Each structure stands twice: as C-alpha cells, then as structure tokens.
Amino acid sequence: MQSMTGFGSKEVEMPSFGKISVELRSTNHKFLETVFHLPEGFLCLEDKIKKEIEIKIKRGRLVCAITINGSRNPNVFINKALLKSYIATLDGVKKQFHIKEGPSIDTLVHLPGVLSLGEHKIQSSSIWPKLRVLVKGALDELVKTRKKEGKATYVHLKVRAGQLQSSLEIVKARFKKALKDKLNAFNTDEERASFLKDTDVSEEIERLAFHIKNFKNKISKSEPIGKELDFIAQEMQREANTLAAKTFDVAISGRVVQMKGQIEKIREQAQNIE
Secondary structure, eight states: OOBSOEEEEEEEEETTTEEEEEEEEEEOOSSEEEEEEOOTTOGGGHHHHHHHHHHHOOSEEEEEEEEEESOOOEEEEEOHHHHHHHHHHHHHHHHHHTOOOOOOHHHHHTSTTTEEEEEOOOOHHHHHHHHHHHHHHHHHHHHHHHHHHHHHHHHHHHHHHHHHHHHHHHHHHHHHHHHHHHHHTOSSHHHHHHHHHHHOOHHHHHHHHHHHHHHHHHTTOOSOOHHHHHHHHHHHHHHHHHHHHHOOOHHHHHHHHHHHHHHHHHHHHHTTBO
16 A cells, blocks of 8 residues: 655766756645656656656656756857857948947957857757666655555554444444334334334445445555545445434434544545555
8 A cells, every 4th residue: 555645866976967866756636647847958858757657656746856966067159150240240330430449358248149158958868867767766765655654544544444343333233222122112013114214224334334344455455546445435424424314313323423533534544545
C-alpha cells in the first residue's frame, strides 16, 4: 500500500552545467497529474521524465522541479552586421552636422541588439542519460516515503475496520434481541409484518458486514487500491445511513452514529491511498 503523499530528491555535479538537482513532491489527486518546473532548455525532456514517473507512480499530483546551481558558461555575442550598420549611420550623421567626435566603444555596445549573452543549447541526447539516473533516484526516494506513509495508514485502517466490525457485531446482537422483544409485544401476525416492513435491518447489517470484510481484504494488497477503498467506504456509509434511518432501538441508533463517524474517518484516510 502506498500513500499519495511523499517527497524524493537527488542531485549531481555535471561538468559545464553545474550542480543539477531533481525534486519530486506528490500529494492527493484522483488521477496522476504531473506538473513540471524545468530550466530553460530542458523542455524537450519533459516527455522522457513523464514516462519514468508513470512507471512508478499511478495516482497523485506530482510536482517535478529541476534546478541548476552554478551557471553554465555564457558566451558573449556581438552582432557585427548590426554594429557596422550603426557606425555607418553615425558617420553619416557626423558628416552632415560636422561633428568631430565619434561614439565611444561603451556607447556602441550599449546600442540595442549589439551585445548579448547566450548559453550553449542543451543536447538532450548528451544530458538525458545522467538526468535519467537522477530522476530514477528521486523516484525511488519518493516511492520509499509513500510506502512508509502507506504502512502507517494501513495500520490505522486495519484498526478502524476492526473496531467497525466489532461495533456491527454488537448491533447485530442487539437488533436480534430488540426485534424479538418488539414482535412479542404485538398481538397479530399482521401487526408484526407491518412493523418488519419498515424496521427490519437484517439485510443492511449483512451488506455492511460484507463491505467491512471486503475492505479488510483489500487493504492488505500491494497494488493501487485507493479508488476501490473509497468506493467501498461509500457503500459502507450508505448502509450505515439506511440502518440509522430504519432502526427503532435507541441503543442501536447511538452505536450506528459512532460507526458512521468511524466510516467517515476511514474514507478520509482511504482517499490518501494510491
């Protein structure tokens, strides 16, 4: 069992690029949604990273952040054709207005478009092998934390499901006795039949018992089961609501209210399971 909440990171020093780090953080989500925060030039690797993520992660909102600490060596570019055009235009202005002084080099390089900085474009074929190792390492850490969180959630769910099962056994025994006493108070079979029509919760108790048993079986499995657990919890809540509406016994009603609270907590925890 995996939780959908987790974190993983890896970093490495890469010549000519600097220190590259990969951070992965996941939170609850109905489906798998991946959000990328990538440096300029890394966009071409997004699909590759996404495929690696989809191998390990099936559900959750995952944020993948890649950062570079230490700049890649920038290159200085001078647009010589544009600079030549500027100088020719300025020479014409000097002659026309009889200006002796010419523009300084400082003035020329600050003219729009003359001087610019650029970085080497990243070749995905050269950087991807090392970046892939980082991504896989961060994913392994992410899965490890999700499993640790999932293990803790499993313990809570198992305890709550056990408590729910015990409460249902109490309700079942109480209902059997209360129903017997109530039916004995009626004088005719017609009165008994009319009473049972609206108050017999035997089927609801049996269905709820089935859902609890099914839930306990599911949480022991290793594959993604979050959606199934949420559905089963909804079905348990439905049966508990019907049971509460039909019951004629105050003790049963109070116990069912407690059970509904347990089911709600179970569902909240189940929604964090992958």
